[in-house]
Amino acid sequence: MSGIYRLQDPLAQTYDVIVVGSGATGGWAAKQMAEAGLKVALLEAGRAVSPKEFTEHMPAYKLKYRDHSPEIARTRPVQKQCYACMEYNYEWFVNDLENPYSTPQGKPFTWQRLRILGGRSLVWGRQSYRMSDNDFKAASRDGYGDDWPISYADVAPYYDIVEKYVGITGAAEGNEMLPDGQFLPPMKMSCGEILLRERVKAKFGRTVTIGRAAVLTQNHNGRLGCHYCGPCERGCSTFSYFSSPFTTVKDAIASGNCTLITNAVVSHVDMDNATNKARGVTYVDRLTRQVKEVKGKSVILCAQALESTRILLNSSTREYPNGLGNSSGALGHYLMDHVVGGGAYGKLPGLKGKADANEPQRPNGIYIPRFRNTPTSGKHARFIRGYGFQGGADMDFNFGAEGYGTQFKNAVKEGEYQISMGGFGESLARWDNFVEIDKDLKDAWGIPALRISMTHGENEAALMEDAAVTAAEMLEATGAREIKLQASVEMPGMAIHELGTARMGTDAKKSVLNTFNQTHDVKNVFVMDGASFVSSACQNPTLSMMAITVRACANLIDRFKKSEV
Amino acid sequence: MKRRELLKTGAFAGAVAALRPPFGQGQDAKSNTGLTPAQSGVDASNDLAAPGWKPKFLDEHQNETLIVLSDLIIPATDTPGAKEALVNRYIDLVLAAEKPEAQKAFVNSLGFLDGESMRRYKTAFRYLKREEQDDLLHALAYAKAGSGWTGEAATADPGHTHFEFLKQQIARAYYSCEAGEKELGWDGAFAHGPYKGCEHAEGSHK
Numbered sequence: 001m002s003g004i005y006r007l008q009d010p011l012a013q014t015y016d017v018i019v020v021g022s023g024a025t026g027g028w029a030a031k032q033m034a035e036a037g038l039k040v041a042l043l044e045a046g047r048a049v050s051p052k053e054f055t056e057h058m059p060a061y062k063l064k065y066r067d068h069s070p071e072i073a074r075t076r077p078v079q080k081q082c083y084a085c086m087e088y089n090y091e092w093f094v095n096d097l098e099n100p101y102s103t104p105q106g107k108p109f110t111w112q113r114l115r116i117l118g119g120r121s122l123v124w125g126r127q128s129y130r131m132s133d134n135d136f137k138a139a140s141r142d143g144y145g146d147d148w149p150i151s152y153a154d155v156a157p158y159y160d161i162v163e164k165y166v167g168i169t170g171a172a173e174g175n176e177m178l179p180d181g182q183f184l185p186p187m188k189m190s191c192g193e194i195l196l197r198e199r200v201k202a203k204f205g206r207t208v209t210i211g212r213a214a215v216l217t218q219n220h221n222g223r224l225g226c227h228y229c230g231p232c233e234r235g236c237s238t239f240s241y242f243s244s245p246f247t248t249v250k251d252a253i254a255s256g257n258c259t260l261i262t263n264a265v266v267s268h269v270d271m272d273n274a275t276n277k278a279r280g281v282t283y284v285d286r287l288t289r290q291v292k293e294v295k296g297k298s299v300i301l302c303a304q305a306l307e308s309t310r311i312l313l314n315s316s317t318r319e320y321p322n323g324l325g326n327s328s329g330a331l332g333h334y335l336m337d338h339v340v341g342g343g344a345y346g347k348l349p350g351l352k353g354k355a356d357a358n359e360p361q362r363p364n365g366i367y368i369p370r371f372r373n374t375p376t377s378g379k380h381a382r383f384i385r386g387y388g389f390q391g392g393a394d395m396d397f398n399f400g401a402e403g404y405g406t407q408f409k410n411a412v413k414e415g416e417y418q419i420s421m422g423g424f425g426e427s428l429a430r431w432d433n434f435v436e437i438d439k440d441l442k443d444a445w446g447i448p449a450l451r452i453s454m455t456h457g458e459n460e461a462a463l464m465e466d467a468a469v470t471a472a473e474m475l476e477a478t479g480a481r482e483i484k485l486q487a488s489v490e491m492p493g494m495a496i497h498e499l500g501t502a503r504m505g506t507d508a509k510k511s512v513l514n515t516f517n518q519t520h521d522v523k524n525v526f527v528m529d530g531a532s533f534v535s536s537a538c539q540n541p542t543l544s545m546m547a548i549t550v551r552a553c554a555n556l557i558d559r560f561k562k563s564e565v
Numbered sequence: 566m567k568r569r570e571l572l573k574t575g576a577f578a579g580a581v582a583a584l585r586p587p588f589g590q591g592q593d594a595k596s597n598t599g600l601t602p603a604q605s606g607v608d609a610s611n612d613l614a615a616p617g618w619k620p621k622f623l624d625e626h627q628n629e630t631l632i633v634l635s636d637l638i639i640p641a642t643d644t645p646g647a648k649e650a651l652v653n654r655y656i657d658l659v660l661a662a663e664k665p666e667a668q669k670a671f672v673n674s675l676g677f678l679d680g681e682s683m684r685r686y687k688t689a690f691r692y693l694k695r696e697e698q699d700d701l702l703h704a705l706a707y708a709k710a711g712s713g714w715t716g717e718a719a720t721a722d723p724g725h726t727h728f729e730f731l732k733q734q735i736a737r738a739y740y741s742c743e744a745g746e747k748e749l750g751w752d753g754a755f756a757h758g759p760y761k762g763c764e765h766a767e768g769s770h771k
Contacts, residue, residue, distance in 0.1 A: 053604035057755040059746065064602065064609040066655070066741040070662040088603045116599075188762025195770040227756035351770070357751035362760040397749060399736055404638040404706050408732075409646075412740070413749060 010259045011292055015041040016560065018281055018296035020266045020311065023119030024542050025529045025549040026302030027244030028162070030252035032553035033300075038560060039257055041294050042249065043264040043283060045303075046092075046115030049122065049245050054235025055088040063087050082112040082496065084123040084233035092116045092123065098444035102451045109452040110493035111306065115286075117262060118245040119304065120496070121542075123233040126214040126241050126363070127390065128168045129539035130159050130179040134374065138535055142373065142384045145429050148534045149506045149515045150548075152179065158547040158554075166242045167220040168543070169364070170212030176376060178207075178369040178388075178539070185217045186210045192348050192393025192419050192478070193366050199477045206371045206474070211364040211390065214242035214543075223247075230361030241363065261294070263287050267447045268315040269299055269324055269525060276319070278525045281311075284445040298524040298556065298565050302549070305530035306335075306435055309501040310450050312512075312519075312527070313437050325502070325519035325527075331512050333434045334503050336427035336536040338495035339456050341488035342464030343389065344471035345420035346480035353395045355415025365392035368421065368474075370538055372466065383462040385428070388538050389471065391421030419480055423467030424495060426538040428459055433492075435501055454492040461489050497541050502531035517552035524565055528552050610743060613654040620654075621661035622668065626689070627675055628653055633691045634678065635735045637698060645744045652738035659738075671734065674727040681705070681724060702728070 016038035019029045030042040060066040069087040072080050079085045079093035094113045103109050114120050134141065136148040136155075156179070163182040172180035187210050189197065197208035215232070218225045223246075224238040232241045239246045252258035263286035270293060272279045280295040301308035309332055315324035323331045372386035373379055380386075396418050401411035438451035468487035475483050505511025508520035513532050519525045528549040530541055537544075559565050598605065620628045635647035660668050678701075682690040686697055693701070705728035709719040739745045763770075 047599050053600055055601075055603045058603055059743070060741050061743045061746065062603070062608045062610045064607075064612065065659055065662070066738075068659060068737070068741070070659060070664065070667070073664075087601065089601060091599050091601045091604065188760055191763040191765060191770055194763045194765075198768070198770070228758070228760050229755045355749075357746070357749040358754070358757050360757045360760040362762075397740075399733075399740065402707060404702055404732060405640055406642055408736075409639055409642060409748070412736070 010041065010261055011294055013039070013295070014280075015039045015259070015294065015296040016565075017041070017298050017300060017556075018043065018294055019300045019302055020281060021045075021119065021301065021303035021307070021529070022117050022249055022260075023244055023302065023304065023529075024121045024124070025545050026300075027118070027121070027248030027252070028546050028549045029300045029302050029528055029553055030258050031248040031255075032550060033557065034252040034255040034257040036557045036560070037257060038557070040252065040259065041296060042252060042258055042260045043266055043281070043294065044115075044117050044119075044260070044262045045265045045286060046117060046119075046262065047286075048260075048262050049092075049117045051235065051237055051246075054237050056229055056231050056234040056236060058088065058234075078110055079112055081110045081494070082123075085112070086234070088231075088234045089123070099449075100441055100443060101449050102438045102441055104451070104453050107453055107455055108491045109454050110491055111452065111498075112493065112496050113304065113307075117249065117260075118243050121243040122235065122245070124243075124542060125540065126232065127367070127540040128163075128166070128170075128212050128214045128543040129367070129388075130181055131155075131537045131539055131544050132177055132179050134177055135535065135537035135539070138385065138537075142379070144384055146503075146505065146510075146534055149504055149511075154515075155544070155547050155551060158551040159543065161550055162543065162546045165221060166214050166247070166546070167216045167223070168212055169210075169215055169217045171209050173207050173209050173369075175207050175209075175369045177371075177374055181212070183212070184220065187213075187215075187217060187362055187364050189366065190392070190394045191351050191353075192417055195348070195351070196366070196393060196419065196474065196478045199479075200368070200474050203477045204371075204474065206368060208366055208368050211367045213364045215363050216240045221247075226363065228360035228362060230363060232363050264292075264294075265443075265445050265447065266303065266311055267445070268311060269301075271315070271317050271319075271324065271522070273317060273319055276522060278522055284447065286445070289445065298526065300526045300528050300556075301531075302529045305498045305501055305533075306450060306452070308527050308529055308531045309435060310437070312502065312525075313435075314448055320521065325512050325521045325525060327521050328509050328511060330503060330510060332436055332501050333431050334429040334500040334534075335433040335435060335452070335454050336429055336497075336499040336533065337454070337492045338427055338497045338536060338538060339387075339425040339460035339464055339489060340422060340495045341486060341490040342387070342425070342467030342471070343391070343420065343422035343486050344468060344475050344483055345418065345486075346475045346483035348393060348417040348419050348478065348480055350479050351395070351417040353415075353417065355395050355397045355413065357397075365390050366421075380466075383459050383466065385426035385459070385463070386538055387423040387425035387463050387467050389421040389423055389467070391419070393417065393419035419475060419478065421471045421474070422486070423464060423471065424497075424538050424540070425460055425463035425467065427492075427499075427536045428457060429500055429503070429535050430457065433500075456489050456492055464489050497530070497536070499530040499533040499536045499541055502527045503534050504532045505534065516555040517548065518556075526552060526556065613651050613658065618654060620657045623653075623657045623660065626691070627672065628657065630675055630679065630689070630691045631656060633698070634675075634731060635739070637702060638732050638735050639739050644748045647735055647739045650739050650742045650744040652735055652742070655738040655742065656734055670730070674730045677724065677727040678705075678731070706732075
């Protein structure tokens with residue numbers, strides 16, 4: 001049977017709130033609503049997850065293919081493109097044969113997804129950055145696109161709440177593009193990173209800071225500090241990085257008000273047309289294929305940007321023939337994913353040392369906040385918006401050493417000091433980047449699949465071209481040698497930061513959601529994930545997604561208290 | 566989407582499912598647990614040392630050639646080398662599961678080595694004297710430079726490309742096995758305390 005963690009028939013009652021998706025935002029929505037005393041049904045398309053299946057302490061030589069399995073590509077040719085889909089954990093990722101989507105010819109898109117309790121929060125990169133009004137109000141500054149209908153001041157208190165609970169390691173920098181937050185002690189920088197920080201500040205005035213990451217540097221909220229074993233994406237036996245099953249979802253269930261239903265593949269929102277309100281959702285049991293309904297007074301979609309939009313598009317009725325909440329026609333449009341592929345790497349021969357297999361593995365890197373098109377830098381001649389860099393520098397084994405024999409064996413051990421940085425650029429919101437339902441394609445549960453149509457444009461290409469040059473100049477200033485440029489534009493989806501497709505706005509004719517993530521059209525349907533983003537900024541979005549979710553939940557709780565739902 | 570449509574397609578999907586292995590089954594999983602072998606605790610580290618091992622993909626000559634080559638590229642020193650670490654068996658295992666183009670690439674590179682050996686010595690690589698094997702590998706192991714007299718650029722060097730490809734396959738196999746991890750100095754522990762980072766005085770890196 002599916003995992004239903006209450007004794008009563010969970011489908012017999014009407015919940016106050018149905019939350020679809022148990023990842024970073026779904027966990028928060030469930031926690032906030034359940035702890036407020038509301039009855040919550042939390043639906044997850046995958047199975048439950050147990051710490052017993054974590055493999056972060058299993059050496060690769062115990063695996064059949066030592067983590068180079070060619071077999072994964074048979075069932076997960078798309079998922080395998082994700083760095084975190086490994087021989088260790090590939091079953092957490094969707095089976096691509098069961099979960100198809102289509103793309104137009106010449107417009108490849110890689111959609112990397114997990115279906116398991118916690119979703120992508122189990123394997124995410126953990127980088128956590130606030131957005132500023134340079135992002136929320138970017139359109140007012142450069143004339144492109146639309147401002148968000150909310151500002152930094154609206155979200156700042158909720159960033160505080162999320163950061164204090166999650167535990168974000170980082171250093172305050174006072175940077176105009178990257179607001180500081182509630183930080184746990186920062187992780188240390190390596191010698192090469194310190195050198196980079198000093199030289200880059202001196203020559204270019206740019207900030208190099210330690211990454212802000214959802215990893216504990218000290219015991220926090222009942223979780224242990226990081227023990228620096230390295231591969232977070234295989235699970236963490238001390239729960240030191242933030243993932244929803246062992247934090248927010250755990251809290252929601254502990255409240256006694258949350259019913260978790262796993263293996264529930266939601267197909268659509270059920271509407272009561274007479275009242276123009278949702279009355280619940282329908283799902284297909286992943287294992288039995290039985291079709292079931294959950295009844296609720298409100299529905300919060302946190303299924304991941306494209307999955308939430310897919311559910312709305314599949315929820316069309318006579319009144320909403322083009323998808324629920326789509327009277328504006330904007331549903332599915334303005335798809336974004338950060339552009340990646342620009343950067344540089346090299347070697348720092350001036351730094352001595354020896355590679356060490358027993359060095360603690362820091363699950364974090366360095367970050368260089370956006371320095372193009374800032375209030376200080378002024379406008380760039382060739383592009384709008386900008387990019388941030390992630391990277392690192394450390395002594396590592398030299399597996400690329402030349403020669404062979406004993407000389408090669410010794411050279412590998414000797415190691416070399418390597419340094420690299422890669423850009424994450426803003427993806428402009430464009431109407432012609434969109435998703436729709438592919439009428440000829442269904443998933444293994446009979447649910448119509450998406451057709452994803454997205455390309456990066458000239459501005460994104462210019463960002464990555466510039467990122468390659470500025471990365472090289474910063475490496476050069478640090479004393480790097482054998483510098484190699486990378487100025488490509490990777491296919492959309494590679495950043496795994498899908499955003500937009502159900503944007504928020506004050507004008508119901510141009511947007512899907514209002515400022516509290518409520519659909520303009522149906523007052524008890526909400527989308528609380530990356531789908532609501534109006535612009536992408538260039539920072540990793542999960543922290544902002546969580547803060548916006550907590551803000552929207554606070555508003556919804558108030559409305560429940562006022563009996564407005 | 567209408568519930569009726571979903572029931573219809575769901576029922577159809579159920580009927581199809583009954584005719585084939587259950588969805589969610591891992592490519593190598595014995596049961597429908599939704600766990601990878603690693604997550605199930607399977608330890609495959611001794612599989613390749615099983616007595617009576619035979620190659621699944623390579624033929625006998627290719628396998629023996631690979632053993633000789635791997636022993637030259639990563640020899641035993643005060644630690645075991647690639648031959649003792651059975652890297653040929655691991656490479657054979659991976660190749661057997663690889664796509665045809667990857668299989669072909671490896672066989673081509675191994676074939677190139679034998680071709681060069683035949684061209685120079687009229688003998689397959691595995692049967693050469695040790696000095697001859699070294700001579701041949703030295704000719705392939707380093708990238709060609711252009712002319713120091715005319716300034717003419719070096720032409721493409723397929724020999725070096727084939728050598729590097731084989732070397733990287735062997736190195737990956739070796740450094741991912743237990744002997745390789747020990748060669749790098751790993752003590753077998755997974756946590757080594759907090760990351761200390763740079764401990765030098767501020768401004769000391771000039």
